[in-house]
Amino acid sequence: MAKKLIRVDSELCTGCESCSLSCSFVKEGFYSFPLSRIDIDQNEEEAEFTPRVCQLDKCGGQPCIEVCPTDALTLNKELLYVEWHPDRCIHCHLCKEACPFDAISFKKDSDELLVCDRCDGDPECVKACQVPGALRYEEV
Numbered sequence: 001m002a003k004k005l006i007r008v009d010s011e012l013c014t015g016c017e018s019c020s021l022s023c024s025f026v027k028e029g030f031y032s033f034p035l036s037r038i039d040i041d042q043n044e045e046e047a048e049f050t051p052r053v054c055q056l057d058k059c060g061g062q063p064c065i066e067v068c069p070t071d072a073l074t075l076n077k078e079l080l081y082v083e084w085h086p087d088r089c090i091h092c093h094l095c096k097e098a099c100p101f102d103a104i105s106f107k108k109d110s111d112e113l114l115v116c117d118r119c120d121g122d123p124e125c126v127k128a129c130q131v132p133g134a135l136r137y138e139e140v
Helices: 018-028 063-067 094-098 124-128
Strands: 004-008 039-043 048-052 073-076 081-084 135-139
Touching: 018 039, 018 124, 063 073, 063 094, 124 135
Parallel strands: none
Antiparallel strands: 004 135, 039 048, 073 081
């Protein structure tokens, strides 16, 4: 199986947030921006929109994994995503602070970590993207 990552082209993103809504629906069963594993930074005055999702190969060595004191985060080498092991997590949130793409968040009610898992190799955000090329799932 070829190794793939989600690629972001901010120049093409219109800020429609279809990616965020589809992600939360697939992962949580309902539409919720705070429960999505992808978010859009929006500068509406400048019409600049930047999807924030794990950019594993662009962060300089997976700082979220490196900073975790309990090995609650590991690299899933098959699908290239940061895998969370809740039984090891102490909810220190150091991973969130270390992520240069602000691609890690936590559920407010349960402290469950939210990070992209590539939807088992078929990312819904990419399929839902309204502008071809703004989000792509490409071989590394």
